[in-house]
Structure formats: structure tokens, C-alpha cells
Amino acid sequence: MGEIDPAFIQAIEHRPKQTIVEAGGIPLIDLSLLNDPDTSDDPRALAGLVAQIGDACKNWGFFQVINHGVSPGLLRGLLTAGKNFFDLPLEEKRKVRRDEENPLGYYDTEHTKNVRDWKEVFDFMADNGTVKPASYEPADQEHQKLINQWPEYPPQLREACEEYGRNVEKLSYKLLELISMSLGLPAKRFNGFFKEQISSIRLNHYPPCPTPELALGVGRHKDPGALTVLAQDDVSGLEVKRKADGEWIRVKPIPDSYIINVGDIVQVWSNDNYESAEHRVVVNSERERFSIPFFFNPSYYTIVKPIEELINDENPAKYKEYNWGMFLSMRKNGNFKKLEVENLQIHHFKITYYGRFHLKYCTYNMM
């Protein structure tokens, strides 16, 4: 393959730069405190950790964690099983292809902002059998059960996925609690929103690309959920847009670490105290890359709005409330096919205040 399908080609302003900026990257946070019985109930040590998390969420929206308590063997096992799956012939992988009926399974033609991504993926739900709205039409009240589909080969994939999901979910709750505390809220302030969570896990495979200067593994985007807990192999590619100057910064792979980013929902809950940062994935012509994001998502019926304790007359709500399940269905629709319009974003719910009489303005009406 010398030339690539024009569907993959990014507009000039979105193509990756050939110089990599890695220095002064995203904060690195050691979570060993949480797993050490001697220090886990030391309030001063915990306050220090909470402050680090708060600073990282405010200044970057991204951070890396080490000593997080998830056994490295689980990730290695899943990376191997995932590689064995992606190595199968396309006809075999397509036996578990995602389609209009089932949004889970294998997929190789995803688009981000209308440009095709240089990748193939395998998606599954952390909790099998949860429900979500059947369509993105607000008037449609039908629901759909989300059922994982598993390939016959490799036979280890299912168990590796399920075991990994259970463990990363525990880490996600710990991070959510630290984030809640960092906003001055009780640790479990957000937990109730996750009773019937629709968290999903994705195995990403980015094959080598003959023209990495023209395409992206994943185009620039913000994650729509609450938190993303991402594992990557030793091939770099993830780039985060630095808030301070808009520069794209490459995230250096650190063995056995996770990369955490706050998603749009935490941005809204925090009333813009924290920001969901834009990121993208750059590919290369030599080495394939694997990554595994865990998208920690609340129950589909969650009404997302700034948390009451964080708003007051001086600092009023910056977002109009929206229905999370509907938001996600509408967003996913834009990933399936090339649409002419921008897909749904939280800025469509942003309230702009004019003058001291607080006249409100919001561009989108969902409910």
C-alpha cells in the first residue's frame, strides 16, 4: 500500500507535525498510598495526593498513574490475546462485526470528525447486558440491551477482557473518588451516577501506516464520558493538546502505568473547574501500536449538569443539563458515517451570560 484512501487524509491544519514534543509532559502521580495499609488512612498523605490530582485535572485534564494496584499480568495477557485476535484474517474478525443492531465487537471504519481513523477496534461493555436508548431520536423511548459478542478465536480473549474490566473498574472508582475530593466534595459524591454504568472497553490496534504524515490513528477529539483509564504498549502515539499554549504533546509510554483523562462529564459536573482535553493518536510507518481505553461512563439515564454544591450566584451553572444516554447515541451516530455537520459536543449546552442581568443563551435544545 503506497497510497492511502482519501477518506483517511486529514485537512492540512490537522496533520501531525514531524517534530515530537515530549518534554514537560503530563503529570505523573504515584498511587501507592492507596494500596498500602500503613498510609492509606493517613489524612495528610491523602490530602497531598488529592491536591496533586486536582492540579493535574485543572492544568492538563490528563495525568499518568503508577503503583495503581492493577496487576501488570492482566494487561499483558489482554494485549497478547488482543494481538492474536487482530492477527486473524479479516473474514474471521468480521464474524463479530459491530453493525446497526449491535454497537459492540469488531470495527475497522470508524470516523472522528468525518475523517477515517487509521485503526481497527474491538469493543465490549464492562457490565454485560446494560441498556441504553435504542436510537438518537429524543422522542424514541425504546431501549436496547447491550450484549457483548465474543470471537471463537482466540479462546482466551473473553476471560482476559472480563478479568481486566473488573480490575480497571475498581481503579476507576478510586480515581473518581479522588477527583470528587479534589473538588471539595465527599469522596462518593459521584458514585450514585454509576449504578447501571455503561462503561465500555476498547482494544485499539493501529497498524503501520505508509503515509503517517497525512493520517491519524484517532483524529482530535475529547472523550464524552466521565473518565478514561488508558493502557498503551511501548510504542508512543498519543498526543495531548496542552492547555497552556495549544501545543500537541506526545505522552511517553511508561511501563505498567495508566493514562487518565477527565472526560466531558467531569468538565460539566465541575462547572469548568476541570477541562476535558483534546487528544489524538499519531501513527508511524514501522511499528503497529496497541492501546486499551476503559471509558468510565455513568448510567445512560443520568442527567448531566454542574454539581449544586459548586454553583452559586457569583458562579452560576455554565451548562444547561443534558441526558447522557441521548448525548452518547447522537455522538456515536457521527462516528458511524460521514456527516456534514459537527457531531454533538458539550459546548452546545454551554450557557453564556450577558451583563449583570444574567441573560442566558444556549445553542442546543435536547430535552
Ligand SMILES: O=C(O)CCC(=O)C(=O)O
Ligand atoms: O490510543 C490511544 O492512545 C488513545 C485512544 C483514544 O483517545 C480513544 O480511543 O478515545
Ligand SMILES: [Fe+2]
Ligand atoms: Fe480518546
